[in-house]
Amino acid sequence: MTNHAMEYDASSSPSPMSPPSSTSYAPHAAPEDPSSSSLAERTAYVIVVDLTGGDKYLDLVKSGVLAALEVLPRDTLVGLMVFGGEYIKMVDMRGPIPHMRNIRVGSSIEESVALGDVMSLHHFLIDLDTYETCIYAAIESIQHIVSRVLLSHPTLATSVGRPLGLAVQLLVEYLAEGAHELNARISLFLAGSPNLGPGAYSHTPSANLSADFTPTTNKLTPKTDFYQGVAMHAAEAWLSIDVYILCPPAEYVGIGSLKCLSALTGGTFLWYKDIDTATLPQDIYRQVTRPHAFHGVMRIRTSPEFAVSRVHGNIYVNPSYENLYHVQACDAFKSFAMEFQFAKNASFDATKNHLPTVQMAFAYTYFPRLVEDKSTPDHAPDRSLRPQRRLRVVTIQVPVAANVKEIYDTSEADVLLSLITPKIMNACKDEGIKEGRHLLQDWLTLVVSRYNEVCHVTPQVGTQAMPGSKNFVDTAFSQVPSLRVLPKLVYALLRSPLLQVAVSDDEWHEHQVMYAGITPRHLHRALHPMLSSYGAPNNLATSFLPLTRTSLHVSNQRVYLLDAFDRIIIFYDINASDVPFPPPRDSLIRTTVQQLKQDRHITPEVLMIKAATASTPGVGDDKAFLNYLIEDVPEGGAASVGEDGVGYARFMDRVAKEARNMMVASEDHGRTTTGGEPSRRQD
Numbered sequence: 001m002t003n004h005a006m007e008y009d010a011s012s013s014p015s016p017m018s019p020p021s022s023t024s025y026a027p028h029a030a031p032e033d034p035s036s037s038s039l040a041e042r043t044a045y046v047i048v049v050d051l052t053g054g055d056k057y058l059d060l061v062k063s064g065v066l067a068a069l070e071v072l073p074r075d076t077l078v079g080l081m082v083f084g085g086e087y088i089k090m091v092d093m094r095g096p097i098p099h100m101r102n103i104r105v106g107s108s109i110e111e112s113v114a115l116g117d118v119m120s121l122h123h124f125l126i127d128l129d130t131y132e133t134c135i136y137a138a139i140e141s142i143q144h145i146v147s148r149v150l151l152s153h154p155t156l157a158t159s160v161g162r163p164l165g166l167a168v169q170l171l172v173e174y175l176a177e178g179a180h181e182l183n184a185r186i187s188l189f190l191a192g193s194p195n196l197g198p199g200a201y202s203h204t205p206s207a208n209l210s211a212d213f214t215p216t217t218n219k220l221t222p223k224t225d226f227y228q229g230v231a232m233h234a235a236e237a238w239l240s241i242d243v244y245i246l247c248p249p250a251e252y253v254g255i256g257s258l259k260c261l262s263a264l265t266g267g268t269f270l271w272y273k274d275i276d277t278a279t280l281p282q283d284i285y286r287q288v289t290r291p292h293a294f295h296g297v298m299r300i301r302t303s304p305e306f307a308v309s310r311v312h313g314n315i316y317v318n319p320s321y322e323n324l325y326h327v328q329a330c331d332a333f334k335s336f337a338m339e340f341q342f343a344k345n346a347s348f349d350a351t352k353n354h355l356p357t358v359q360m361a362f363a364y365t366y367f368p369r370l371v372e373d374k375s376t377p378d379h380a381p382d383r384s385l386r387p388q389r390r391l392r393v394v395t396i397q398v399p400v401a402a403n404v405k406e407i408y409d410t411s412e413a414d415v416l417l418s419l420i421t422p423k424i425m426n427a428c429k430d431e432g433i434k435e436g437r438h439l440l441q442d443w444l445t446l447v448v449s450r451y452n453e454v455c456h457v458t459p460q461v462g463t464q465a466m467p468g469s470k471n472f473v474d475t476a477f478s479q480v481p482s483l484r485v486l487p488k489l490v491y492a493l494l495r496s497p498l499l500q501v502a503v504s505d506d507e508w509h510e511h512q513v514m515y516a517g518i519t520p521r522h523l524h525r526a527l528h529p530m531l532s533s534y535g536a537p538n539n540l541a542t543s544f545l546p547l548t549r550t551s552l553h554v555s556n557q558r559v560y561l562l563d564a565f566d567r568i569i570i571f572y573d574i575n576a577s578d579v580p581f582p583p584p585r586d587s588l589i590r591t592t593v594q595q596l597k598q599d600r601h602i603t604p605e606v607l608m609i610k611a612a613t614a615s616t617p618g619v620g621d622d623k624a625f626l627n628y629l630i631e632d633v634p635e636g637g638a639a640s641v642g643e644d645g646v647g648y649a650r651f652m653d654r655v656a657k658e659a660r661n662m663m664v665a666s667e668d669h670g671r672t673t674t675g676g677e678p679s680r681r682q683d
Contacts, residue, residue, distance in 0.1 A: 043367075043387065044077040044125050044184040046175070048167060049142060051084030052160040053191030056275050057246050058143055061189045064244070065139050067281040068187070068288050069128065073386075077125035077182075078135050082145055083167040084160065086196070089145065090119050091138055094126055098138035100145065103170070105163040105197040112166060115174035124174075162192060165199020168241075168261070169230050176237030183294045183365060183387065185329070186234075186241045187284070188261070193254045199226035201254060219505045220429045222257040231264040235316040238295055240329040242267040242287070244280060249273045255509035262513075266296075266314050266329030269513045270602065271506075279603035286603065289369065294387070296327030296364035300338065303357040305348055309341040312422040314517045327364070333601035335519045337418055348400040355397040363391045404454045408477075413486040414520035417493070421523065425498060425512050437499050441655070444490045448475055449659040453666075455479055473656040473663075485528075487655065488631075491648050492528040495630045514566070518601075526565035529628050533557035536579060537587035547631040548647075561589055562628055563596055565604065571625040572610040581619070582608045 047065055051058070069078070080091040080098075090101040101118045115124075128135060168188065175184055194200050201223040222228070234241055241261045245253055255271065262269040268287060272278035298315075300308050300323045308323060313336035318324040327336075348356055366388045401407045420443060428436035452473055477483040497503045497511045515523055531545040533555045545551045545560075552560070558576035562569040570589060572581055583589050597604055609625050612618030631648035646654070 042075055042077055042182065043073060044079065044175075044182045045072055046079040046081070046125075046171070046184060046186045047139075048171065048186060048188045049080075049082045050162060050164065050189055050191045051082050051142070051145060052162050053246060055143065057191055060246060060275055060278055060280050061244075062139055062142060064189070064280040064284045065187070066136070067285045069132075069135065069139070071285065071288050072128060074129040076128045078128050078131075079125045080135075080138055081167065081171060082142065083163055086161055086163075088163060088167045088170065090115060090124060092119060092123060093134050093138040094123065094131060096134055096137055098134070098141055105161070105166055112170060115170050116177060121174070160192075161196035162190075162194050163197040163200075164188075164190060164194035165226055165230075166197040168227075169198060172230055172234045172237065172239060175239055176233065182238070183367075184239050185267075185294075186239060188241060188243050190243065190245045190247075190253075190258075192247050192251055199224060199230075201257065220256060220508060222260075223254050224257050227257055228260045228264075231260040232316075234261070235264045235326055235328055238328060240265045240267045240294070243269045244284075245271045246275055246278060246280070247273075249504070249506065253506050255506045255513070259509055259513050263314050263516070264316050266327055266334075268601075271510050277605065279605070282603040286601065290331055290601075291369040292329060292331040292367050293327070293364035294329055294367060296330060296362060298325040298327055298363075299323060299361045300325070301359045301361075302340070303354065304343060305346040305356060306340045306342050308338050310339040312337040312339075312419075312516070327362075330364075331601070333519060333522070334517050335418070337422070339419070355399060357395065357397045359393065359395045361391065361393045363389070366390045404450070408451055408454065408480050408483065411480070411483060412520070413483050413489055414524045416483075416486060417489045417527070418520040418523055420490075421493065421498075421515055424493065425516070428498065428508075433499060433501055437494060440490060440494060440499070441658075444487065445655055445658045445662060447486070448473065448655060449662045449666075451477060451480070451483075452659065453663060473660050475652050475656045475659070485524075487652060488648065489524060489528055491651055492630060494651075495634070496527055522565060522600075525563060528630075529562050529564035531628075532561045532563075534559040534561065534589055537583035537589045540588060540592075547629045549626070549629055549632055559583070559589065560625075561592065562625060564628055565600070566602060567605045567607065568593055568596055569607045569609060569625050569628070571622075574611045574613050576610070577613055581610050 045068065049058075049061055053061075072078075078093070080093060082089045082091065086105050088103040088105065090103070092099040092101065103113050103115070103118060106112045126135070168186075171186065175182065175186075193202075195202060231241070243258060243262050245255075245258075247253060253271065255269075259269055261267065268283075270280075270283060272280060302308070311317065311325065314327075314330070314334060315336050316326040316328070318326060368388070401410070420440070424436050424440050427439050455474065475487060477486065493499065497507055498515070515526065518526065529547065530543065531547055531551070532543045533541045533545060533552075535541050535557050537559060541557045542555055545555060552573065558573055558579055560569075560571040560573070562571065570583065570593070572579060593606060597606075607620060607624055609620035609622060610618050611622055633647040633650075
């Protein structure tokens with residue numbers, strides 16, 4: 001049976017109206033609402049849907065929301081808001097027929113009716129267990145809401161209003177006033193850029209970013225700071241915002257302006273460019289069912305010689321209290337990085353008895369993993385689990401290095417990558433892509449040259465560079481196994497969209513969001529894919545192959561598995577015509593794919609590609625696989641990439657030459673080169 005929504009226009013009244021009782025518009029009296037004291041102990045899931053995306057978009061959104069409702073704890077409080085055209089609509093879901101409360105969009109929040117004057121928070125957030133049937137009916141009626149909007153406003157068929165800014169601002173203020181201690185998660189579904197009301201902006205996307213930076217050509221600057229203010233308010237009110245964007249890359253979104261909504265509140269930010277292949281329901285299901293922390297407060301204490309200087313990741317720095325940070329939402333797939341600096345005129349003294357100490361106290365509300373209930377016929381998840389307030393205290397003491405060599409010996413390439421990447425991203429935003437590339441290359445040269453100095457490799461100008469000679473520069477970190485992969489990671493970062501000019505600003509910010517909060521090992525995989533070869537679907541031959549076409553020929557295998565974090569590719573080469581395609585579900589290669597998918601906070605896209613032969617057509621596009629072989633010379637040469645169009649081997653030759661020159665210059669001038677921060681290139 002189709003449920004038709006009933007509407008009330010709150011903006012038609014000249015004065016704020018009192019929220020009507022449930023019996024004034026619901027067909028039957030509702031159970032007693034929970035008291036305000038009980039709200040603070042419960043989880044709230046608030047759904048905000050942009051209605052302007054079309055039927056396929058709305059079907060996917062409904063599937064995602066329903067996937068969440070199937071596994072949310074039974075006592076979750078659920079609210080629904082939609083927007084499109086000139087109206088924001090609050091949905092009362094307490095009866096079998098959902099009722100709409102319309103708020104007309106004004107040019108500012110002062111011209112709009114506060115949500116609390118339209119509907120009581122206790123009427124907006126309703127108990128999932130009590131009203132489950134009504135909530136499902138309201139979600140299913142979203143398409144009917146769209147048809148009513150278009151009937152009332154025919155011009156929207158050609159000119160769609162998307163008042164995102166006002167909708168999210170009103171909602172944050174609404175939830176912050178009455179329920180700031182709620183474990184509240186807002187899931188925002190968006191079909192394009194905001195173009196109406198506060199926070200609206202317009203932009204024609206450029207085909208690429210400019211390598212030559214000037215204030216007027218900086219396309220990475222947010223179009224508006226409006227959402228930064230909303231996000232800070234949400235973080236202060238303990239709200240977490242997840243943003244799901246579903247629109248093709250040809251349409252400008254303005255991710256640079258919107259990403260702060262999730263970045264400052266610990267939420268998820270995902271952009272689905274193809275609705276037909278979007279994994280929105282799977283991603284939401286993963287997010288709801290995995291264990292996570294909410295309402296996190298972190299305090300960092302250090303011994304007096306040093307202190308925190310900067311933090312990176314989806315973390316909010318408390319503006320009032322020193323060394324206090326808010327982590328509104330996080331899980332095992334998110335990470336934070338902290339930089340330290342010496343206190344004034346201080347240093348570590350290896351002769352003293354006390355060691356440099358860092359203590360982290362992390363208080364948070366823990367939501368356990370949903371597990372199957374074996375007592376139910378279908379082994380449905382146990383949805384009766386309650387959150388727990390926890391406090392974790394970690395104290396770490398580390399010895400003082402006796403020399404620089406010890407610092408190299410105890411360094412990890414993945415961690416260094418996680419620390420240098422945000423610095424390079426900030427340089428790109430502030431000074432341009434070209435400067436970001438230069439800083440990264442200079443940093444690697446500095447690290448290599450200093451490493452060779454402390455290992456007593458003395459460079460001299462000459463033509464020979466054989467191992468063991470004074471000319472030799474060890475760019476492979478042969479004496480520090482944990483750093484051997486570092487040059488490849490730096491090269492991979494140079495080849496990533498972050499340091500290319502042939503990308504749109506939306507694509508740049510999309511990758512910046514993904515790289516900013518993931519763990520070091522996942523950042524490693526996202527930048528530098530892992531390539532494995534198989535003789536057959538059940539026969540693993542070699543892992544960690546070089547990302548070159550040459551390695552495919554040398555391996556002499558027929559099937560390859562490439563893991564690029566957000567995409568996994570199974571590739572059959574031209575010699576695999578007699579190998580079953582696609583590989584059987586119970587085969588080793590398919591089992592490995594499933595294991596890789598479980599080790600992600602998102603659902604990676606899985607592609608199965610078969611190269612064409614003279615007698616049989618191929619399946620898929622070979623380039624989708626070959627483009628990940630980044631250690632080859634890129635197509636397009638210097639015009640297409642950020643490292644002047646050379647492959648990995650030539651790149652390392654250049655690093656060795658520059659490191660050798662730096663070491664000679666340092667020796668000639670009698671000074672010591674120090675590492676750490678990226679230096680400025682002296683052109």
